[in-house]
Amino acid sequence: MENYDQYFEANRQAWNLRTGVHKDSEFYNLDAWKNGATSLTSIELREVGDVKGKSLLHLQCHFGQDTLSWARLGAGVTGCDLSDEAIACARQLAEETKLPAKFVCCNVYDLPQHLEGQYDIVFTSYGVVGWLPDLDRWAAVVNHFLKPGGMFYIAEFHPVIWMFDEQMERFKYPYHNSGVIQSENVGSYSDRYANIQYTDYGWNHSLSEVINSLTGQGLQIRFLNEYPYSPYDCFDKTVKGDDGFFRIQGLEGIIPMVYSIQAIKP
Numbered sequence: 354m355e356n357y358d359q360y361f362e363a364n365r366q367a368w369n370l371r372t373g374v375h376k377d378s379e380f381y382n383l384d385a386w387k388n389g390a391t392s393l394t395s396i397e398l399r400e401v402g403d404v405k406g407k408s409l410l411h412l413q414c415h416f417g418q419d420t421l422s423w424a425r426l427g428a429g430v431t432g433c434d435l436s437d438e439a440i441a442c443a444r445q446l447a448e449e450t451k452l453p454a455k456f457v458c459c460n461v462y463d464l465p466q467h468l469e470g471q472y473d474i475v476f477t478s479y480g481v482v483g484w485l486p487d488l489d490r491w492a493a494v495v496n497h498f499l500k501p502g503g504m505f506y507i508a509e510f511h512p513v514i515w516m517f518d519e520q521m522e523r524f525k526y527p528y529h530n531s532g533v534i535q536s537e538n539v540g541s542y543s544d545r546y547a548n549i550q551y552t553d554y555g556w557n558h559s560l561s562e563v564i565n566s567l568t569g570q571g572l573q574i575r576f577l578n579e580y581p582y583s584p585y586d587c588f589d590k591t592v593k594g595d596d597g598f599f600r601i602q603g604l605e606g607i608i609p610m611v612y613s614i615q616a617i618k619p
């Protein structure tokens with residue numbers, strides 16, 4: 354089997370650098386969030402539903418803004434992320450806002466060695482599976498942490514989006530997983546002029562790969578939704594619609610940009 358450790362280490366360093374930029378960015382708007390605004394989008398708020406009194410495990414939680422937004426809605430939350438800078442920031446935000454939360458810093462694949470228990474909800478969102486080489490191993494972790502009857506939920510950028518070049522002009526990458534993709538980056542999606550440079554490693558995952566990894570663990574798919582827009586302005590050549598969502602200029606209503614899946618552990 355391929356040795357992925359060098360990729361994970363490069364990605365950890367890349368996400369540490371990005372975190373330093375993200376926490377002060379307009380994109381994440383921590384000031385508004387600290388004043389009570391949710392960072393969750395209408396998609397997951399509607400599709401996950403009421404979380405009051407439920408235990409929720411957030412995989413790849415970045416610096417905890419979404420995790421803590423679920424806590425504000427009454428969930429008992431735990432977040433996990435590979436980036437030590439992101440987890441340090443998440444813990445600081447929890448302390449500052451007095452929101453109860455637990456944060457674990459590790460690779461999602463190693464989480465069963467760092468965390469006990471099972472959860473009512475396992476949640477993950479927007480920019481997550483692309484950092485993982487093996488979705489069967491990922492789905493096994495999801496299943497490991499779900500209570501019987503518990504819900505897995507993912508909202509994620511659609512694999513079609515990752516086929517485009519950085520300018521969103523033409524197809525550059527295969528739809529299906531064709532192995533590791535190395536990227537040389539300057540800045541970040543939250544601030545493309547930020548003074549950071551780094552290499553990272555990702556993998557494209559088709560919808561069938563995501564779904565088959567979950568059903569392979571015995572999870573039952575409740576729904577798969579596909580959206581022709583993104584709640585986040587994080588791609589090139591976006592236009593904002595009257596509905597507040599972002600689309601790629603010239604491709605409005607033509608390509609899918611986000612998908613979501615809800616699955617239940619029997």
Ligand SMILES: C[S@@+](CC[C@H](N)C(=O)[O-])C[C@H]1O[C@@H](n2cnc3c(N)ncnc32)[C@H](O)[C@@H]1O
Binds near residue numbers: 434
């Ligand atoms: C785009 S963020 C997703 C979170 C959320 N959408 C947000 O913007 O706050 C991706 C996160 O995945 C984390 N990550 C990448 N590879 C990981 C891995 N193997 N295990 C755990 N976390 C990982 C990164 O550190 C980063 O915080």
